[in-house]
């Protein structure tokens with residue numbers, strides 16, 4: 001049984017009353033993930049893995065970049081939880097764990113999230129288990145995360161997470177290009193596209209908080225830079241084993 005009440009203030013969820021959860025949701029068994037095929041190791045040479053945060057407005061190309069990095073076996077792609085409706089072709093447990101609002105609240109109460117936020121009218125959150133398990137094994141983790149969530153991760157008290165951080169903001173050079181990509185993707189109705197374009201204007205203001213920014217051009221060039229940033233970080237002496 002779940003007894004809870006959620007109050008939304010400043011775009012983040014705050015639990016107002018005590019939540020009683022007897023049956024926490026088992027999220028890790030929900031389905032195959034879009035990660036490395038068996039045998040294709042995504043181990044890095046680091047003593048603890050890198051936590052690669054990728055933010056940017058909707059349509060900037062984050063999913064395309066993160067998915068390819070995972071498919072090439074270079075990082076674990078953290079599957080987020082969300083309360084948004086699945087798009088056509090999206091698979092539960094691969095693209096997202098699609099939760100109801102009460103289920104999402106329950107995970108907050110269970111302290112299962114590394115971070116969570118409201119974005120474009122839906123809730124999104126990263127499970128601690130999607131991150132720590134892999135970092136502990138020296139594997140790199142890539143996360144598609146909005147600007148509020150990235151800020152929460154930057155302020156997180158866990159030292160391992162702090163040491164692991166690498167953050168990148170991706171944005172196309174013009175508003176027109178962003179709109180073309182959002183429309184070209186063909187996944188969202190007009191009102192959803194309009195909201196995302198409106199929010200993009202505020203989101204791009206946050207890029208100076210990130211250590212790196214990628215001004216997106218074509219897919220191939222973007223991916224080369226995206227991948228090389230991770231590979232270069234692995235060379236940093238602070239990240240290497242004795």
Ligand SMILES: Nc1nc2c(ncn2[C@@H]2O[C@H](COP(=O)(O)OP(=O)(O)O)[C@@H](O)[C@H]2O)c(=O)[nH]1
Nearest residue numbers: 058059080116117119124125126144145146149
């Ligand atoms: N805070 C947070 N944001 C997330 C998470 N997963 C996805 N997002 C962000 O939620 C926003 C919307 O994602 P989505 O609905 O998949 O749409 P898309 O960005 O157009 O592909 C994007 O800004 C994502 O970066 C998460 O686990 N935590």
Ligand SMILES: Nc1ncnc2c1ncn2[C@@H]1O[C@H](COP(=O)(O)OP(=O)(O)O)[C@@H](O)[C@H]1O
Nearest residue numbers: 058059060061062063064181185217218219222
């Ligand atoms: N560099 C690029 N140039 C042109 N189109 C791109 C580029 N990167 C991604 N796209 C396309 O733009 C659309 C949005 O990309 P997506 O990865 O879903 O963005 P996001 O995850 O940031 O919302 C998709 O149709 C994708 O194929």
